[in-house]
Every structure is written in C-alpha cells, then in structure tokens.
Amino acid sequence: MSDLPVRQGSLREHNLGLVLRQVANAPRPPSRADIAAATSLTRATVSALVDDLITGRLLAEVDPAPRAGAGRPAAGLVLAANGPAGLGLEINIDYLAACVVDLAGAVRHHRVRHADQRPRRPAEVLGELSELAATARADAEREGVEVAGAAVAVPGLVSAGGLVRLAPNLGWRGVDVPDGLGLDGLAVTVDNEANLAALGELHASQQTPASFLYVSGEIGIGAGIVLNGALYRGARGWSGELGHVAVRPDGPACRCGARGCLEQYAGQEAILHAAGTVDTEDLIRRAEDGDPATRAALTSAGTALGVAVAGVVNVLDVDTVVLGGVYAPLSRWLCPAVEAEVERRVLTAAWSPVAVRRSMLGADAASVGAAGAVVREIRDHPARWLTRALPLTP
Amino acid sequence: MSDLPVRQGSLREHNLGLVLRQVANAPRPPSRADIAAATSLTRATVSALVDDLITGRLLAEVDPAPRAGAGRPAAGLVLAANGPAGLGLEINIDYLAACVVDLAGAVRHHRVRHADQRPRRPAEVLGELSELAATARADAEREGVEVAGAAVAVPGLVSAGGLVRLAPNLGWRGVDVPDGLGLDGLAVTVDNEANLAALGELHASQQTPASFLYVSGEIGIGAGIVLNGALYRGARGWSGELGHVAVRPDGPACRCGARGCLEQYAGQEAILHAAGTVDTEDLIRRAEDGDPATRAALTSAGTALGVAVAGVVNVLDVDTVVLGGVYAPLSRWLCPAVEAEVERRVLTAAWSPVAVRRSMLGADAASVGAAGAVVREIRDHPARWLTRALPLTP
DNA sequence: GGCAAATAATTCAACCGTTGAACAAATCGT
C-alpha cells in the first residue's frame, strides 16, 4: 500500500520492470510477442518498452531460435551480459570475499582471501577489502561490464547508512563500513550476512520457494527471513537473531547476558567443543569416519537447532528451512535431528510437511547474494538505472 | 513486485485509493487542495478523483471549517458514513459476536451472545451466528449503511475458501463456515481470531506501530503478526501458532503431541490451575486482592510467555508486543514478567527497547477487527467497489 | 460599501503511455 502518487511515468517504470523480469524468468529467450502474450500487454507496447531496455543496455537480442511452423522468426531477448553488474563483498571471521555478478546472474569474478580478521583493526580489514573490490571492479570493467553498485555482507547488526552497530564475533562496534571502504562514486549498501545469503539462496534457483528461513551457522547463528519473495529485515533491520532464541530458559550463560541461547548448543564453537576438536575440517572428517562422539555432538546440536527452528516455523509458517554457513557441509548429519524436532513440534507438520535442506550456494551464499542484490535492484527498478545521472563523457 | 501489467486504468485505481486513504488518515476533514498538496497530484486530478468517490458514496462533503485568513472556504471531505460497511462475526469458545463497522471506522452495531459453544454441533453454532448476522445486517441497513461483506473470526487454522481445518478447543475439524452461514449474496472470508484481532488493534489507533506482535491468550495462545502495516498470514495461512513454541523442550506433554509448549505454562487453563480456581473472573478478583498464589501463577505464566515472545522478537525484530484476549485484563500482572524476560533475552533490547502493552480493544478486538478488515479492503481498493456488479434496481 | 488579495475548485488544451488495427517483414508449406 505505497502512498506515492502514480503518474503516467510510473506506468512506464512498472512495465519496464515487468518486461525485464519476464525475460529474466523465461526458460528460454522469449520474443516480444511471447512477452506480450504472457503479460497481456499489446505487442506495440512491448516493442516500445523493449526498445528502451535495449538502448539502455539492459536487454540484448540473440539469433532467432529455429522454429517449427510458418511465420517470421522471432528475435530472442536475453538479459544483457555487458550491461550493469553488482559488486558483492563479504567480511567474515576468517575470510574476505569479493565477487561480481552480471544482470543475467552469472558470476563474472570471484575471489576469497582467507585470514583471521579478529586480531586486525576494522580500518585494516576495510582497507584490504577495498583492494579486493578495486581488483574485482577493474577485472569486470575489462570484460566490458559496468559495476553499478556494491553490497557488503557483515556478520552483525547493521543500521541505516551502513553503520555496523555490533558484530560480536568480529569485535566490531560502531564501524562505518562505506566510509572505511571509500569506493568513490559507487553506491554502497551494508547488510547482515544471513540476510544477503538468504537472498542469494532465493535467486540461486527458480524452484526456491517464495517463503523460507535461511539459517546461517557460523560462530554465531543468524537467520535470513524471506517472506513472499522479499527479504524481511524487521522494524529496525535487526531481524534474524536466531542464535539468541532460548532453547532452555535456565541453560548455560550466553555471552549476550541471557541463558540457554541456541548459540550455546548449536554454535560452531559448541559443536567443536562437544566433538572434542578445534577445527571444522577435522570435524567433517570425523563425522564422515563415523566417530561416535562427533555424531552425537551433531545430533545434539541438530536437536537444539530443531527446537528453535520449530518455534519459528510455528510462528511464521514457512514450509522450507535452508541450512547454510558451516551447517551446509554438516547438513547430512544435522538435518535428520532438525527434521525430527520440526516434525514433532510444528502443529501443522502433520498434514503439511516442512522441508529442511542444505544451502545450494554453500559458503559463497553471502557474497554472491550481495552482488545479486545489487543487480536485482536494477532488474526490479530498471527506470532508476535508465534515468540515472550519467557520467559526463568529455 | 506484483507481476501484473499496469494500464491507464490501474493509474486511476491506485490514485482513487490514495485519495481515500489520505482522507481517512487526516486528523481533520481535508479539502481537495490539501490532498493535492499532500499527494503532489494536481488539484485538477484530485477534483476528478474526489468526484468519482463522492458519486460512489465513499466520500462526503462537510461544511467548510471556519478558516483564518482570506480565500474561498474549503469544502471538507470525510469518509461516507452511509456508504459501505463491514460485518464482523466471531466464533469463540464461550461466546458468539457480530458487529458492523462503517467506512469511517465507527462501530454501528455490536452484539455478543455468551454461551459455551463446545457441547454444540458446528451446524447449530453457525445457525445461531447466521441469525446474529441477519439481525446486524437488518439493523445496519435501517441506519442507511450497506453491508458490503463479512469476515468471520475463528479460534483455529483456516484454509483458503473458509474451511476451518482444525479448531482444537472448539472440537472442530473440517467445517465449511461460509456454507454453514449461508449469507446469500455476501462475500464471506474466514480468518484466524488472532489475525483479525491484530488487524483490529492495528486500525484502532493512529499510533499503533506498523510492525507488532499481537498475542491472543485464550484457552489456546495465538499470535497475529503485523509487519510493515500488513498482516502476515504465512506461506499457507497458518502463522502465529505461538502456543506451541517450546519453552522447555522436555516439559509437560501438550495435547499437540509435543512437550513443553507455551500453552502448558501460560494457557488459560494452566494459569487457572496454578492459581487454584476455575473461573477467569475469580482469577482477576484474586489478583486484585493480592492473593499470593494467584500473583505467583501470573508471574510464572508471564515469564514463560516472555521466553517465547523474546524468541519471536529476536527473530522478527518487532518493537511492540500487544497482549490481548484474557491476557488483556491480566496484563497488569503479566506485563512486568514478560518485559523482564524480553529485556534479558532480546539482543537488541539494550539500546532499543521493546514495548509490551495490553490490547486497546480488549475482548472485542477480533469481531471489530473482522468488520474493519472488510471496510479496509474497500478503502484500499475503492475501484473494485465502485465498479462492482450493481444489484439491478427494478 | 467597494475593491484588491487570497484561496478553492473547475475547465480545457496539451501531453504521455497504452491500445488496437493496419501494415510491412520474414519464413514455411504446397
């Protein structure tokens, strides 16, 4: 119920987006006539809209596909591969990442630099990330795509304007990320890592459902909530703090000050401790080898996770739960325990099953999701891109 | 991101709604010029839109308010009191209710019939409710308002088409409510009691926040989730099952089959049992008299409720929790305990407080909310009402 | 009392985006 007036121009804006999404979601390059049929706009209107999109470098024509039957061959339309692209950046506990995704969703550049970020000062971290970003941008521009904006994934709570209010496991408090990056002339947005990973998951595949819960297991446990195809960020942008949902109200003390938080049962450190190791690679190896203590630790973590997830599903009624972050490689052993609790505790599970599955993108979900969020913005609002302030060509 | 094409007519539809909402939300009757200034539409356009709305009996002109300064006096615009109205019906464990709310939000008719519905067959209950509805409708029509549709609040899970899939405390399973009511020629929607009560609360006051959690304490515990000014119903319409969120994973068995559900700690029956009485009126009296066992029972229930609510707030990031149903008259004793747990367990509570308060509408929230939902639909989509199939006047 | 200033509402030609029909372009089947 947007309370903005609608003028003639808004019509155009909406329909440009409609056509663009139609091309994006089609299984194969559609013709102008296909789009007209699918949208119930007239061929004349679609032609006019497509012209605008082609001159704006958002769409491109491809050779007509060989067709059966008579008639003039149709020119196929695809999202432009040399149009605008999104730059996705990720700051995590033990790595930095940068990637570029073009309008069609293809990953054109991707680079990860592993290193523990906890001992470093925020300015150092942002400086190195800025270098990664510059490399990515130069690389992309060499391929002929223009980076239209950047999104940064951070494992913490983010306020409007890109201020990281609190990133507990990184030890950050009140860090201005766009300022520290200093990417001149590029629009930079900052968001929670789980939120962007959830968006990545949403766009990774056509069959991802419109509403789901993405659970990101790292040192902390975050969740990205997608409802009806849109990310839900909460009243103040701080939704998804699944790690601090109570599993046992009088359980062990959590560093947040409360007791019995999920993080104490299913956080990365709790699992490693229970399994008697300090390294995730090692944990996976032991689980594969069938080590009983490791298996027991994972079942126990899965059960706790299942209790918390079941609570969320009871309240939100989503039919899919996606396990990401470190949970993704561990999902083989976690899923059964999570599913059992969900089955038992979700009121509607009896006649309407809830699917629990691993992330399709794995560890790259957040950075790819961040880049995808940038191009998705253009895809959903092409008029803003087409009418942007163009850099003066001297 | 609606994927519908936008034609010229959609323009009109949107702007009709815009003007109507502008009138609805104004503190005093605005003039056409006021609306033009507020919406940035031109006065010419607003005049044309207002004409349509007046001839369609959705708006009315009132005498010009005395103005300071020179100039032609402005004709004030108000929502028509003799236009369409909504019929709200409620089926609850121990009463039936019917009410009529006009476009301006005024309750024009309200009647409650107390009786335990559990021993009766669904058909009987629906028959009596149908009588209540007919009386309400006749009463409203005598006052000159036309009932445009009905909404029914039910304490249970509702599928599309108005089928009550499960209402555990009523003992209903697979009951077709619109069919059983048989309100000829009237569009009937059916929804969960907590959902409609949440909508009632949302529209009860201008300062209700756009995102909040409405908790309806009855024999079961339901929740209505309002996000960004809209009710969130879940992927399948079964959101808000707060009563079956786990408070202690290995607590007492719940009739849903799981263990330690909130309902076992803070449901009406659990509270009554812990306080040593069987009647809610008596419970309130004892609490007022300061009976220690009663006060302890309420604190204990409030704490359990607080644990569950804190989990939801951590995940959804709403800044307001409204206690309704039987919790409303008990809120004086429940709120402190709920607030304490929320304060302790919500990660962001430290710098951004979460308000816990009682419902403003109390027991009438669901029926008034149901009626309000009907008129709200017209207010948000006036074009659908204006172009409806008119009954032939012979 | 009369007149200028001010504000509200309506009228009307112009403009913008979509529509639908007519038309041109390109291919297939016979």
Added chain:
DNA sequence: ACGATTTGTTCAACGGTTGAATTATTTGCC
C-alpha cells in the same frame, strides 16, 4: 511462386494526468 502464418512496427485514438487560465467565494483594508 504464392498464400498462410507469425513477428514486429506504425499510427490514429483513447484514457488519465498536467498546468495554466478561469470562476467562485471569502477576508481585509480603505
């Protein structure tokens, strides 16, 4: 080679908004 068929474009018409001009109605001031 020619008609059938489908794609894509052209163009007059239409619906809805715009902005300026016009009319309507009041206050304030001389």
